[in-house]
Structure formats: C-alpha cells, structure tokens
Amino acid sequence: MNVRTLCLAILSFGESTGYEIKKQSVDGKFSYFVDASFGSIYPALARLEADGLVTSRQEIQPGKPPRKIYAITDAGQAALVEALSEPPGRDIFRSEFLLIAMCAKSLPQHVVTGAIEARIQAIEEEVEQLRHVVAELDDEAAIWTAQYGVTCKAQALANLRETRADLEKLAGSRLSNTNANAAE
Amino acid sequence: MNVRTLCLAILSFGESTGYEIKKQSVDGKFSYFVDASFGSIYPALARLEADGLVTSRQEIQPGKPPRKIYAITDAGQAALVEALSEPPGRDIFRSEFLLIAMCAKSLPQHVVTGAIEARIQAIEEEVEQLRHVVAELDDEAAIWTAQYGVTCKAQALANLRETRADLEKLAGSRLSNTNANAAE
DNA sequence: TCAAACATGTATCGGTTCGATATATGGACG
C-alpha cells in the first residue's frame, strides 16, 4: 500500500489538500489503518499530478497561505480501482508495547506496569476517537471499516485488562544487576 | 522501535545469526508484532558490534557457508533495558484490506469478496502459526505475548466473519463506467 | 535421473518512507 494509492483513495472521497490528506490519515476516517508523513505525501501528489491521475488548483485566500487543492481524475479513479483489485498485501502490526511484554522478565516491574497503563490509555483514546469518527460518517463502507476497528480495539483492550496481572507477575524475575543499574 | 533495539531484544533470548534473527521476526515468537529485513538487520548488527553492545564469532562448518554468531554483552543488555524503559511508541496497524473495505462502493463485488476471503485465510494461517509458536515456547512472558496475539487475532477473525455480508452488500454501489473498464 | 526449487547464510543497493525541521500567518490563552 504505497502512499500514491493512499492519496488516490482519500481523494476519491472528495478533493483535498496535502495537509488535509495527512490529517485524514492521522485523525480522520483512515486514521487507524494507514499512516503517511508530509515527506511522502507531497512528493506522491506531485508525481500523481505529473502522471495525470490528479489535478490541482490553487486557492488564494487573503492573509492565509494559499491552499493547493487536489482532485482525482477519471484516469486516477481507474488507477485506484486497478491498484485495489490486486490481491492485498498482509496486514502489518507493530507494537513496541509487545516487545516490552516479551522482555518483561528482564525489566523492572514499574516499567512493565507503566507500559501496560500507557497502552491501555492509548487504546481507550483510539476507541473514543474512532467512535467520534463513526458518528460523523455518512459513507456506509467507511462506517463498516471504522466500526470493525472499534470492535477489534475494544476487544484487545478487554483482553489486556483481563490478563495484565499475569504479565506483571513475571516482571523482573530475570533482572540482573547490570539491568538494575541501567534502569535508573 | 528501531531495528537495533529489536536485535538486542532477540539476542537477549540467546545468541543468534542475522539469518535467524530475520526468521524469528517473520516466523518465530516475535513474528506478529515486529518486522525487519536483511537490509536493516545486517547493518544494525555491524553497528551494535562497533558500539560494543554485541560480540560475534565465526563458526566455520565444512561444506556450508560460515555462520556469524552474535551474542549480547552486558552493555548491550543494559542498553536494551534503557531503550525499553522509555515510554513506548504507539502501536502501528496498517491494512491494505481495510483500504479496500473503505473503497468497497467503488469496487466490483468480486474484488471485495476476494479480498475478504484472502484476509480470512491469512488470519487463519496467522492464528494457526501463532498457536504452534505458543506450544513450543518455554518463556512465560513470550507465551503471554503470543497468547495475547492469538486471542486478538481470533476475535478479529470472528468479527470479520460476522459482518462481512454487510460489507459485500455495499460493493459496487458507486461503480462508474470508468471503473468497470479498469476492473477487467 | 537430473534439473528445479527450496533452505541456509551473508551482504548490498535503489527506492520509499519517516521524523524533524524551515517558513509563513492568524488566533487563542494566560
């Protein structure tokens, strides 16, 4: 899932600026399963325009930086469908928290407990924010997607709450002197 | 979670080669929440060795390419604890499948159905493989982590099975002529 | 039977992407 396809997908829901595309992929309806930085979005948009898959027009507003509004073309729409029609790649999941969990035995208890609590709070916020997104959506497919995310995240949170004590019990059981010094 | 920390974490469970580290992060007990390629592992190991956080010895076996076996040092163990003691970054989840789900209305039904079925099969395989991993583990923290993954994945699979029909109903409802041509 | 495919193993290279930063301006907040 390269950034060009992502931009096309977001633009297929309506015209937008580079800044708004970034926001959509961080806070908006695409937020929980994609991610993109300015460093990849702006070059991607430039290349899409050069390839004729999007068009841009400049909106000059007095006293504000001008907005460069991008819109998808018919060729872009076709390219999007073509890209999404190929067998999708595997989902990617990366978790620093689970790396900490793996190494729990070598870590001081407070580090493990702190990581669990941070993780719980992070999921809570994500669920809360996704519920917000769901409430404001009108596209049924987008609602399905966000709702699926809410359900999965809420379950992951419940699992963590139920089993966290088992992990915390293990924390520090392989803690060496060397670690004790480094920890604080 | 940079690759250097990942290498240290894997090496903290025992000495290993670059090739085996890659395998652990793709098939093994770290497989479902980390990922690293040779292009990042080998340079990372070289730098870790230069920094004195790991050591290496060459094992020459007749009729086979020599193995370069890395082991973590005390300094490396301390650096690992230090790195994992910092507040963990957010979990990252990326899904090409969910991007397809988002765009379901613009896609032909067979594409959406195909993506769902591919996704179901992929999760089934992942759960199956993780169960295998759990069965062969002895470290309790590693078992906790893998078990957490099994539970979450199994729930995500159940959710998908329960709601897939709703998504499939939406497929193609915004399908334009342009798309119809591009799809096949 | 013998080639093709695959597993082990190290390593590099091009292209993509991240994270931080620069630049510019208006509004909010204490």
Next chain:
DNA sequence: CGTCCATATATCGAACCGATACATGTTTGA
C-alpha cells in the same frame, strides 16, 4: 504581549523495505 497551537507547503537526512546477488546443500518431482 509573548508563547503556543492550527493551518499550510515543502525539503532533507536517516532509516528502512524489497529485491537481488552470491555460495552451497538438500529435497522434490517430472
């Protein structure tokens, strides 16, 4: 009244992925 935050575009270095090259032994199958 200065500092921070939101809007907005854009670039740069570092990190990283995916593919590939190389070398060799084993397994698989037409």
